[in-house]
Amino acid sequence: MYHCYFANKTKQNKIILLILHRFDALENMTEGDTFLLNKSSGKIETQFTDFVGKTSFGMSVFNLSNAILGSGILGLAYAMANTGIILFVLLLTxxxxxxxxxxxxxxxxxxxxGISAYEQLGNRAFGRPGKILAASIITLNNIGAMSSYLFIVKIELPHIIQGLLYWFVDGRYLIIIISVLVILPLALMKRLGYLGYTSGFSLSCMVFFLISVSPLSIHLHTVRDVNCKSDNYYHTAFTIPIMAFAFVCHPEVLPIYTELKNPSKKRMQNVANISILAMFVMYLVTAIFGYLTFYGNVKSELLEMYSKKDTxxxxxxxxxxxxxxLTVPVVLFPIRRAVLQLLFPDKPFHWVRHISIAVCLLFLVNLLVIFVPNIRDIFGFIGATSAPSLIFILPGIIYICIVPEEQEPLKSRPKIQAIAFVTLGFIFMIMSITFIIIEWVTGKKTSGGH
Structure with missing residues (x-):
């Protein structure tokens, strides 16, 4: 009897100690973290909790590819005209x-x-200033991206519907109509994963563009007169920013990761690698054929160079x-997330806020597109400021600050690589901004028809 009593008492003490241990672990966790007992090891692991992922691997690839692919593809032939083919291929790679x-x-x-928002990573690394900085850069970058997409609508859509009433052909009115009838309904979706189907359709449209432009460029190259100049001046003021702008998808990475079915770092990295590789091939082929068609005369918006009457x-x-x-709603989601993180960090989802932010953002972007005269300025400014911040600087600094010293000391190879990565980002940003300012001040234009 006594033996049984003491055995039960010992077992109770062990259970109490285990519960206290888990409460200690809970107490040390920060906001946004949760715990989940690993059945095999008995350890507490950090997990994402804000949404149970339901988006398939393929749909996630479509969404991330769509976030990468956009108006930047139309500026890469212009970038190649400024660098030459070999240097362009090296820089793009x-x-x-x-x-x-x-x-x-x-x-x-x-x-x-265990944080699934870029802004919260900034908050963990630097406190509230880091959160504000990350949210501001994401907002600036994605507003620029949305503006560039709608700028293309403003330029190209009038050519498609020529013959209708004059006011309807005016690009300034058309971007408002498209924003209200197409973009806004998609932007009001509750989850980014729901846009996987439209992203897939968007990518298929870009593949058609790629297939059409490639043989078309060969045909045009054989029939064009010899006035096309093959010389270029190797000015790179807008070249690297255009490339950086073309690959920015980082604000969308963590939301897509959160909504991914069976999420893991390796699985999401595979999504990213496949998306980047596919877009790299599309970018390279488009730039080469666009450049071989027009050489040094290519403009910063490639479609402007082709016939406006050809079927x-x-x-x-x-x-x-x-x-x-169809890409604009995908890009709008991270901006809205950034605004919500800044203004309503502790508020639950509410449709009024969800809809109001989308409407305000579209209104702001429409005004910007109506009054900005040249898409190259959008490519250059965003590519020289927010793009290096999102690709190089913030990921590197956040990694250095968040990954603990015990796990990776500051002098370890991964941390040294991250430091070099951040340094490269600052060099790239300073160099690009300097070149662009010099060109704006002196009034000298790089090759490319502008």
Whole structure:
């Protein structure tokens, strides 16, 4: 009897100690974290809790690819005209690899602390100033991206519907109509994963653009007169920013990761690698054929160079417009998330806030697009400021601050690589901004028809 009593007492004490241990672990966790007992090891692991992922691997690839692919594809032939083919291929390859590496840093940082929002990672690394900085940069970058997409609508859609009433052909009115009838309903979806189907359709439209432009460029190259100049001046003021702008998808990475079915760092990294590789191939092929068609005369918006009466090009323009229009809602989601993190961090989901922010953002972007005269300025400014911040600087600094010293000392190889990565980002930003300011001040234009 006594033996049985003491055995039960010992068992109770062990249970109490285990419960206290788990409460201690809970107490040390920060906001946004949760715990889940690993049945095999008995350890407490950090997990994402804000949404149970239901988006398939393929749909996640479509969404991330759609976030990468956008108006930047139309500026890459212009970038090649400024660098030459060999240097362009090297720079584009480097940008793709560095973009994939920066996503690796983001995912590892998110996995350490269990946070699924870029802004919260900034908050964990630097407190509220870091949160504000990350949210502001995301907002600036994605407003620029949305503006560039709608700028293409403003330029190209009038050519598609020529013959209608004059006011309807005016691009300024058309971007408002498209924003209200197409973009806003998609932007009001509750979850980003729901846009997987429209993202897939958007990508198929861009593939049609790619297939059409490639043989078309060969045909045009054989029939164009010899006035096309093959010389270029190797000015790179807008070249690297355009490339950086073309690969920015980082604000969308963590929301897509959160909604991914059976989420894991390796699985999401595979989503990112496949998306970046696919977009790299599309970018490279489009830039080469666009450049070989027009050489040094290529403009910063490639479609401007093609015939506005040709039936095939009319279809190509329509495909591109559909693609960029369906991309705008995907890009809008991270901006809304950033605004909510700043203004309503502790509030639950509410449809009024959800809809109001989308309407205000679309109104602001429409005003910007109506009054900005040149899409190259959007490519250059966003590519030189927010793009390096999101690709290089913030992921590297967040990784250095969040991954604990015990796990990876500051002098370890991963931390040294991250420091070099951040340094490269600052060099790239300073260099690009300097070149762009010099060109604006002196009034000298790089090759490319502007």
């Amino acid at each position: 480097c940008m793709a690899i560095l973009s994939a590496y920066s996503i690796h840093l983001l995912l590892k940082s998110a996995g350490v602390v 095939l090009m009319l279809c190509v323009r329509l495909a591109v417009l559909i693609a960029v229009t």
